[in-house]
Amino acid sequence: MSDPSASTVAADLAxxxxxxxxxxxxYAHLFWNRLRSGELGSLPVVIGLVIICIGFYSQEPRFxxxxxxxxISQFAAPIGIIALGIVLVLLLGxxxxxxxxxxxxxxxxxxxxxxxxxxxMLVAILAAMAVGVAIxxxxxxxxxxxxxxxxxxxxxxxxxxxxxxxxxxxxxxxxNLPSDSFLVQFTRFEFLSPAMSYVLxxxxxxxxxxxxxxxxxxxxxxxxxxxxIALVLVxxxxxxxxxxxxxxxxxxxxxxxxxxxxxxxxxxxxxxxxRRTRWGRHVFAVGGNEEAARRSGIKVSRIYxxxxxxxxxxxxxxxxxxxxxxxxxxxxxxxxxxxxxAIAAAVxxxxxxxxxxxxxxxxxxxxxxxxxxxxxLNLVGVDSSVRFMVTGAVLLIAVAIDSVSRRLRTSSGRx
Amino acid sequence: MTTxxxxxxxxxxVLSLAGVTKRFGAVQALSDVxxxxxxxxVVALVGDNxxxxxxxxxxxxxxxxPDEGDITFAGRKITxxxxxxxxxxxxxxxxxxxxxxxxxxxxxxxxxxxxxxxxGVIDEVHMEKEAWRLLRTLSAKIPSVxxxxxxxxxxxxxxxxxxxxxxxxxxxxxxxEPTAALGVAQTAEVLNLVERLREPGLGVIxxxxxxxxxxxxADRIVVLRLGRNAAEFRVEDATTEELVAAITGASDNxxxxxxxxxxxxx
Numbered sequence: 304m305s306d307p308s309a310s311t312v313a314a315d316l317a318x319x320x321x322x323x324x325x326x327x328x329x330y331a332h333l334f335w336n337r338l339r340s341g342e343l344g345s346l347p348v349v350i351g352l353v354i355i356c357i358g359f360y361s362q363e364p365r366f367x368x369x370x371x372x373x374x375i376s377q378f379a380a381p382i383g384i385i386a387l388g389i390v391l392v393l394l395l396g397x398x399x400x401x402x403x404x405x406x407x408x409x410x411x412x413x414x415x416x417x418x419x420x421x422x423x424m425l426v427a428i429l430a431a432m433a434v435g436v437a438i439x440x441x442x443x444x445x446x447x448x449x450x451x452x453x454x455x456x457x458x459x460x461x462x463x464x465x466x467x468x469x470x471x472x473x474x475x476x477x478x479n480l481p482s483d484s485f486l487v488q489f490t491r492f493e494f495l496s497p498a499m500s501y502v503l504x505x506x507x508x509x510x511x512x513x514x515x516x517x518x519x520x521x522x523x524x525x526x527x528x529x530x531x532i533a534l535v536l537v538x539x540x541x542x543x544x545x546x547x548x549x550x551x552x553x554x555x556x557x558x559x560x561x562x563x564x565x566x567x568x569x570x571x572x573x574x575x576x577x578r579r580t581r582w583g584r585h586v587f588a589v590g591g592n593e594e595a596a597r598r599s600g601i602k603v604s605r606i607y608x609x610x611x612x613x614x615x616x617x618x619x620x621x622x623x624x625x626x627x628x629x630x631x632x633x634x635x636x637x638x639x640x641x642x643x644x645a646i647a648a649a650v651x652x653x654x655x656x657x658x659x660x661x662x663x664x665x666x667x668x669x670x671x672x673x674x675x676x677x678x679x680l681n682l683v684g685v686d687s688s689v690r691f692m693v694t695g696a697v698l699l700i701a702v703a704i705d706s707v708s709r710r711l712r713t714s715s716g717r718x
Numbered sequence: 719m720t721t722x723x724x725x726x727x728x729x730x731x732v733l734s735l736a737g738v739t740k741r742f743g744a745v746q747a748l749s750d751v752x753x754x755x756x757x758x759x760v761v762a763l764v765g766d767n768x769x770x771x772x773x774x775x776x777x778x779x780x781x782x783x784p785d786e787g788d789i790t791f792a793g794r795k796i797t798x799x800x801x802x803x804x805x806x807x808x809x810x811x812x813x814x815x816x817x818x819x820x821x822x823x824x825x826x827x828x829x830x831x832x833x834x835x836x837x838g839v840i841d842e843v844h845m846e847k848e849a850w851r852l853l854r855t856l857s858a859k860i861p862s863v864x865x866x867x868x869x870x871x872x873x874x875x876x877x878x879x880x881x882x883x884x885x886x887x888x889x890x891x892x893x894x895e896p897t898a899a900l901g902v903a904q905t906a907e908v909l910n911l912v913e914r915l916r917e918p919g920l921g922v923i924x925x926x927x928x929x930x931x932x933x934x935x936a937d938r939i940v941v942l943r944l945g946r947n948a949a950e951f952r953v954e955d956a957t958t959e960e961l962v963a964a965i966t967g968a969s970d971n972x973x974x975x976x977x978x979x980x981x982x983x984x
């Protein structure tokens with residue numbers, strides 16, 4: 304306040320050591336500098352996705368057909384939702400290896416209630432989600448009260464709930480869901496009409512620009528610096544243009560599936576919860592420095608409780624949707640590679656395994672990459688053995704990039 | 719701070735400890751300790767390792783409950799049930815290991831646990847503005863409040879930790895070894911901060927091992943030894959030899975010997 308120049312310069316730019324950014328060119332420069340110092344964000348994933356697309360397209364042009372994109376997005380959603388829960392757990396620096404088994408077990412619970420006991424779909428779904436929450440609560444108690452490492456109790460859960468899946472399914476081994484049931488209809492046959500999809504695209508663009516302009520107004524009122532309005536408009540236009548083009552392309556086939564839109568909605572809500580609410584801020588704080596969080600008066604065990612419960616609940620939701628998509632629950636539900644695909648998706652998308660760093664969008668990006676690889680390899684006609692090896696390699700590359708960027712951040716002072 | 723007009727005029731006793739005793743099993747960590755802190759005063763708490771400084775800090779900040787003795791704060795007898803309760807009362811503590819989250823930015827760290835909200839969501843704009851105000855009142859040199867803590871220097875981190883203690887408008891700020899791991903320039907910077915805390919009428923308790931730091935900023939020096947009040951000095955009356963003698967409990971030590979030798983030579 305004592306600085307006379309502070310009245311003409313925004314409060315947060317008053318320090319003479321700050322390098323000023325001016326105009327759109329300045330922001331492009333800033334972006335480049337961030338990349339150089341290891342703040343890679345989602346860039347490696349996007350580049351990887353482009354390479355994957357080019358590679359498969361050159362082998363099999365059908366890979367980028369509208370039909371293929373629609374099915375990639377549709378089949379990515381259930382495990383993507385499970386990966387969203389994994390992102391939360393990873394943000395705390397913990398791990399949940401049991402999400403696959405939990406998804407299978409809760410789906411089986413739903414199927415048994417629905418088919419064998421004749422309960423309504425709503426009751427069956429709510430019961431399955433409640434089971435998911437209960438499992439997460441159990442994990443939280445094990446972690447916070449008994450101090451069992453998450454690796455151990457979730458490994459126990461991996462085995463235990465796989466057993467529970469077999470037990471619940473009983474002798475039959477497979478329960479088919481009626482094809483007119485809500486879950487099957489929602490996951491397999493519901494698509495957004497073309498008109499509605501364009502309305503949605505425009506609405507998203509308008510919401511984005513409006514939210515940004517509101518922030519700019521608040522910041523200007525508080526005498527803080529804000530990005531130029533031109534930048535916001537350019538970003539908004541790019542967003543609408545990109546989404547619009549994509550929407551046009553998938554509308555050639557069936558259009559956006561409700562299942563995929565539901566997943567995207569969950570991702571957006573989770574992102575807002577993580578970045579804009581007290582709870583989200585505290586999740587990052589506990590993941591970054593648990594002791595500091597505790598001394599700041601944050602109820603650390605409540606954060607663990609909420610995160611483990613949410614993770615298991617999202618696993619249950621993912622399991623239910625996967626069951627709908629397959630129209631059945633079998634002994635193999637959620638057992639084969641669901642676990643590792645979900646964890647790999649979160650990590651490939653850019654959420655750090657070391658806690659405190661990541662975003663909800665990493666679940667979406669990661670699962671798109673993995674689903675694209677799976678679809679591509681299927682189209683090219685490669686055995687599933689190769690798919691596992693390729694997925695493993697991609698995971699390794701992703702973690703290597705994470706480690707290298709951590710080093711870069713340390714050496715350039717971005718933590 | 720610019721918005722602390724409620725601070726009492728310098729001289730009123732804000733925090734007063736009388737007869738504080740704390741035992742851990744067979745160990746008498748504090749016995750009959752008394753301590754007064756006035757508004758606008760920097761009280762240095764010095765003592766050897768194991769003298770009971772940390773125990774006393776933890777008693778004041780609510781981590782430990784004393785076995786005996788009274789704590790009077792702003793004229794009222796209080797019992798401090800925990801760190802957050804102490805904070806709510808107006809006793810802020812800056813711990814030795816700063817307790818900052820490396821992955822969060824300066825604003826997030828300043829308001830951690832007491833985020834400002836607007837319609838349910840975090841009000842970043844308000845918090846950022848408030849962060850700059852706090853840092854300005856400390857004349858702190860932080861280039862940007864939107865960079866993660868990990869990229870700040872030791873002195874800047876200490877600055878953020880001290881600024882954070884001011885968020886709830888406290889009356890007493892306790893600094894536990896604030897210059898322990900800092901370089902020369904950064905130590906000077908932090909000592910300037912301590913000076914600036916006193917100006918608006920905050921009571922400051924400074925725990926330090928470094929006699930030079932203590933003599934540079936403190937008004938009064940309270941020496942603890944083996945869990946008891948060993949001595950109390952006004953800073954202008956105290957010489958390093960006297961302080962060392964009070965801390966070690968013996969006038970017969972290297973520092974005082976050399977001092978007397980020096981006097982003989984003159």
